[in-house]
Amino acid sequence: MIYGSHEYGFSYSGDDLTVECGEVYRRICRGDHVEKILSGGKKFIINPVEPVNLPREVTHYLCIDFKKPVLIESGASITVFVKFPVEICVFVNGKGVSPIDVFSLVTPKYTLYGNPKSGVICRWYESDVYTEVPETDPLREGIISLRIHNSSDDWVEVTKAVFDSYAMKIYYGDIVSMVAEMKVIGKHVAETTFIDRPLREGMKKSIELYVARKLLIERKSFLMEWGV
Amino acid sequence: MEVLNYIVYGDVTVADILVFTAVVVLAVIFARIVRLNLKKTLSDKMPRNELDILLKVVYYGIITTAVIAVLPHLGVNLSGLLVAGGIVGLVIGFASQSVVSNLVSGLFVMIERPIKIGDQVNIDGVSGFVEDIHVISTVVRTYDGVYVRIPNEKVFTSNITNYVANVARRFEYVVGIRYADDAEKAIEIIRRVIDEHPFALRNPPPQVFVNELAESSVNIVVRVWAPSAVWFDVKTELLWRIKTALEAEGIEIPFPQRVIWFANAGGGVDVESGKDVPAREDG
Numbered sequence: 001m002i003y004g005s006h007e008y009g010f011s012y013s014g015d016d017l018t019v020e021c022g023e024v025y026r027r028i029c030r031g032d033h034v035e036k037i038l039s040g041g042k043k044f045i046i047n048p049v050e051p052v053n054l055p056r057e058v059t060h061y062l063c064i065d066f067k068k069p070v071l072i073e074s075g076a077s078i079t080v081f082v083k084f085p086v087e088i089c090v091f092v093n094g095k096g097v098s099p100i101d102v103f104s105l106v107t108p109k110y111t112l113y114g115n116p117k118s119g120v121i122c123r124w125y126e127s128d129v130y131t132e133v134p135e136t137d138p139l140r141e142g143i144i145s146l147r148i149h150n151s152s153d154d155w156v157e158v159t160k161a162v163f164d165s166y167a168m169k170i171y172y173g174d175i176v177s178m179v180a181e182m183k184v185i186g187k188h189v190a191e192t193t194f195i196d197r198p199l200r201e202g203m204k205k206s207i208e209l210y211v212a213r214k215l216l217i218e219r220k221s222f223l224m225e226w227g228v
Numbered sequence: 229m230e231v232l233n234y235i236v237y238g239d240v241t242v243a244d245i246l247v248f249t250a251v252v253v254l255a256v257i258f259a260r261i262v263r264l265n266l267k268k269t270l271s272d273k274m275p276r277n278e279l280d281i282l283l284k285v286v287y288y289g290i291i292t293t294a295v296i297a298v299l300p301h302l303g304v305n306l307s308g309l310l311v312a313g314g315i316v317g318l319v320i321g322f323a324s325q326s327v328v329s330n331l332v333s334g335l336f337v338m339i340e341r342p343i344k345i346g347d348q349v350n351i352d353g354v355s356g357f358v359e360d361i362h363v364i365s366t367v368v369r370t371y372d373g374v375y376v377r378i379p380n381e382k383v384f385t386s387n388i389t390n391y392v393a394n395v396a397r398r399f400e401y402v403v404g405i406r407y408a409d410d411a412e413k414a415i416e417i418i419r420r421v422i423d424e425h426p427f428a429l430r431n432p433p434p435q436v437f438v439n440e441l442a443e444s445s446v447n448i449v450v451r452v453w454a455p456s457a458v459w460f461d462v463k464t465e466l467l468w469r470i471k472t473a474l475e476a477e478g479i480e481i482p483f484p485q486r487v488i489w490f491a492n493a494g495g496g497v498d499v500e501s502g503k504d505v506p507a508r509e510d511g
Binding site: 054055056058059107108109110111112113116117119120121124 | 394395396397424426427429430431432453455457458
């Protein structure tokens with residue numbers, strides 16, 4: 001298992017991915033080769049992070065397009081499971097935790113949610129919608145448990161979910177997961193929120209890149225105002 | 229010590245002036261220390277334009293607070309200063325109209341915010357990155373790295389093109405292929421190349437279509453949306469990828485060509501194929 005806390009000398013080799021953690025950090029992911037010399041630090045922590053960093057950071061939003069829509073009656077709720085792409089970060093742990101590398105086995109793609117003037121650029125991913133936790137390769141895909149509640153007065157067809165990665169709470173174990181809620185306010189408006197709990201017992205919480213690297217900004221939800 | 233009690237004017241003594249000077253100097257030093265530490269701490273945690281504004285607000289805020297706090301030492305009555313300030317403002321306004329005009333324009337530019345520090349813009353024919361927005365002028369670093377100072381009056385009255393004001397923007401190519409090539413196959417290849425590029429946005433969807441049957445080529449128009457922050461990189465990368473992908477599939481971008489007829493030779497030679505062409509009946 002690549003995820004977790006590792007001592008100096010740890011190495012991992014799998015399909016399309018090789019990681020060597022030592023005084024010289026080496027990583028080969030899908031032919032992309034990275035090598036860095038480290039001074040200091042005692043341990044390495046490798047865990048999934050917010051999937052909005054590659055090939056370079058242009059946004060902090062994630063858009064999941066559903067392959068089939070979810071129809072919800074007014075006042076009803078449903079919990080569905082969708083997949084999201086995984087990006088993996090290597091942190092070095094010494095006096096504080098510092099990210100040294102981010103890579104992914106999934107080809108990234110971006111989209112625009114809303115209009116060019118006031119919309120947002122999002123990391124895009126297309127997923128089937130499941131009613132039970134689906135099988136995934138934790139190196140490539142994670143699972144979002146999404147509880148959708150329709151608080152509007154009409155039936156609503158939900159075809160996508162947009163999340164703000166500042167609020168993401170990622171857990172890992174046999175699977176990579178997040179737990180989120182979507183409150184549908186109107187036919188085209190909804191609010192998405194992450195809940196800080198694992199999908200299964202015994203999962204570990206990821207060090208989030210935005211917490212490690214950025215100012216801690218308290219954003220708990222995202223208002224989807226350009227369609228659901 | 230008697231010197232310190234020497235009255236300079238009104239009730240203000242040398243000691244008061246020294247206190248005022250010391251407080252202002254200390255405030256400037258303190259403001260610089262705070263600014264430096266904020267810069268060190270927040271440099272990689274905040275966007276540069278927001279950090280610059282924050283640093284200015286903190287720096288000048290500390291100094292202004294200190295000056296206001298010790299102004300009574302100089303016998304300055306703040307309420308009187310407001311009236312005096314208005315009169316002085318009028319005098320300065322008449323004396324230096326262009327400065328005041330730039331200042332007012334600068335305030336309007338700051339309120340309207342058509343540009344931010346770091347934006348890629350074209351102001352009055354000057355293209356580049358906005359380096360700083362001062363009260364009376366705006367500094368643009370051109371793409372060649374040249375420093376250009378534009379008075380805010382000109383900024384305010386000129387057409388401003390902000391290339392990154394919107395989160396996404398579109399670019400376009402015209403790709404010409406030979407008449408002998410399969411245009412549908414070429415469109416499929418171009419769509420595949422666009423789809424493989426992370427920053428060629430999925431939505432709004434790219435457009436690829438035959439736009440013109442030109443003299444020497446079938447022209448395919450390619451329109452792609454990309455995040456404004458990286459659109460130029462995407463534009464340059466995609467064009468070459470499209471060219472190499474088309475060539476890998478045997479589709480070529482033709483040179484301009486003509487079929488030449490030799491009237492006295494009784495026939496012609498097709499420049500493209502090299503084959504003889506029979507003479508025209510009217511030749």
